[in-house]
Amino acid sequence: MHSIQQLQEIINKAIADTKYTQKPTELYEPISYLMELGGKRMRPVLVLLSTELFGGDVMKALDAAIGIELFHNFTLMHDDIMDKAPLRRGKPTVHAKWSESAAILSGDVMFVEAYKMMIKVDDSILREVLDIFSDTASGVCQGQQADMNFENHDEVTVDEYLLMIKQKTAVLLAGSMEIGALIGGAEKKQAKLLHEFGENLGLAFQLQDDILDVYGDPEKFGKLVGGDILANKKTFLLIKAKELAKNHKSTELAKWTNGTSHDATQKIAAITSIYDSLEVRKLAEAQMEQFVTKAITALNQTGIENDTKVILQSFAESLLIREQ
């Protein structure tokens, strides 16, 4: 059994060892560049953990794990164009460093590379893995489009928001785990339970991110606290607050989220105070807890008892520890 850190090392080594040296270089250099920017490698780690959960050899799942990471980074490459983001992990984004055309086309070829890695699985699970991978890919694109649409919609419901984060974030964790499970020798039904675990874990993760943006410890969070508030991002907290705010509190919230020339510190303080008074943090935490409970229930239903299950379980439960 491997620790998460060991799995990250296996993945980072595989990524460092894979050279994309084909021509033209404008297509292949951005792949290496983006893949080597680092990160927690959460998705490929989940592939390997899921393989190990069913007693499979992680090395057998490594190609698929890299395929998942390639896919994830391909979506980042294209998302960064759409979001006009200049930086990713503190480095210039691909479209900023090369060109927008290079980022579109290099992303396309990166997606092909992702499929090529997925295709390496055994014949016995090839069709199943490809079906899961393709459905996952469609879901992620749908989530990204829904997220972009939210920027122009005044009214977004909690249900619409949960569907969006499910597609944009959770389905990829779910797909990673289902594929990993199949490679590990899981039965279809067990793989589906891992899918359920991953999906609920992903939903809980995103809600945690929404909460940490407002209530996180600036030193631990790693991002600017209040960033979502400043960007008027429709997070669970804001959507819930809009839903609950009445009379002058509603007017107050609208004032801060509509205007663009507010002082940043004042805006963060004002909106946080509205969130506090409406207790939306508690609601978000309760929703998160539901997802974590669902995730753990699904994991327990697999009927597996081993060290990897404990790792996955504590991975999920760690979300329940509140950051103050």
Next chain:
Amino acid sequence: MHSIQQLQEIINKAIADTKYTQKPTELYEPISYLMELGGKRMRPVLVLLSTELFGGDVMKALDAAIGIELFHNFTLMHDDIMDKAPLRRGKPTVHAKWSESAAILSGDVMFVEAYKMMIKVDDSILREVLDIFSDTASGVCQGQQADMNFENHDEVTVDEYLLMIKQKTAVLLAGSMEIGALIGGAEKKQAKLLHEFGENLGLAFQLQDDILDVYGDPEKFGKLVGGDILANKKTFLLIKAKELAKNHKSTELAKWTNGTSHDATQKIAAITSIYDSLEVRKLAEAQMEQFVTKAITALNQTGIENDTKVILQSFAESLLIREQ
């Protein structure tokens, strides 16, 4: 046996019957829109013809044929963004009608849909078909990047040009035919021969296009005669002319291709006259003839004798009839 027209009708009906109704609509409407703009459907027709060549049922190859057309249209959707093209077949391009972000993301999801269609082939050929499809997709991306790079390179050799058109155009015809052959029950070796046929056919087609741009009958050609000349496009004719032109002819050619403020009619006449004096048309035709001969040789090596072979053969030979 079906005629090409009948196959086009089968494909157009299948496209008209397939509705992309998933949400968000910004992702799926552009797929229907672009697929229904029409066209000769050459690539899916070649899939079906290749299936029939080996005695297979064209209906069994229909999903893969649509997958190839989806892939082709996905590349057009992304190419149009990169080329900043406002129109495609006289209608607004996807990025012009929706937005650039929608065109990027809808293209991505269209690519997934293409894979989903390819995955429907029988288990016995699934891995092979996916390998061919993925390699084809990489090749097309490489060709598009090479084509874009040529715009900024002063010196492009004939070999570089032939590699570019092979990747950008010919590999997709080759892949379509190889996949169609496998679905039709061809042996691997026979499918490879169809690949060779398709590749050489594609190369010949592109050279014909280069020739017709200058020497085509304006009424038959369907595009502006001299369009490549006006755009200083590095076609076989221009590359060859640059290679052969000496002294004042070389200066003359450079003058017309470097300047931007020339009168269009004068420029077309002047460059055509240089082409005539260097006899580059003959060289292009000789090169084309080589490709057609290679294509037909490959087809004959399949050892198949039936009506479909005759259709493919005359398809290839029709390229040898000069348009005056």
